[in-house]
Structure formats: structure tokens, C-alpha cells
Amino acid sequence: MDPEREQAIARKMRMVSVVIAATMIAWLGAQFIGRQLGLPGRYAILFDLAALAAFFWSMVVIYQIWRARRDM
Secondary structure, three states: OOHHHHHHHHHHHHHHHHHHHHHHHHHHHHHHHHHHHOOOHHHHHHHHHHHHHHHHHHHHHHHHHHHHHHOO
């Protein structure tokens, strides 16, 4: 196994974990702040869609990592 390839995969895994955690925290914060400010529901939907996009991106990268590890 190539150590550079393993490091690249490890970097991707760390990036995905940070994106998932940050997305969850940001989404919860946006929901809380939106409720406190009395924002209309369409803003909540906007926050939801942004979080879904980040989670979809994360799933794509996780699939790429899985494929890369399988091909080792």
C-alpha cells in the first residue's frame, strides 16, 4: 500500500467528518436563530436544502473513499 495514497484518503476522511459536523452545527444554529428572529418558514427550508446539499456531497466523497480503499 502506498503511504501517500493512504494519507490522501485519511485527509478526505477528515474533511468529510469536519463537513458533516460543521453542517449539523450550522443547521441547528440556523434553525434556532431563525426561530428566535421569527423568520418565515421559507428560510428554514433554505437552511434545510443547504444542509442536504452538504450531506449529499459528503455521501459522494464517502463513496469515493470506499472505492479507493476497495481498489487498494
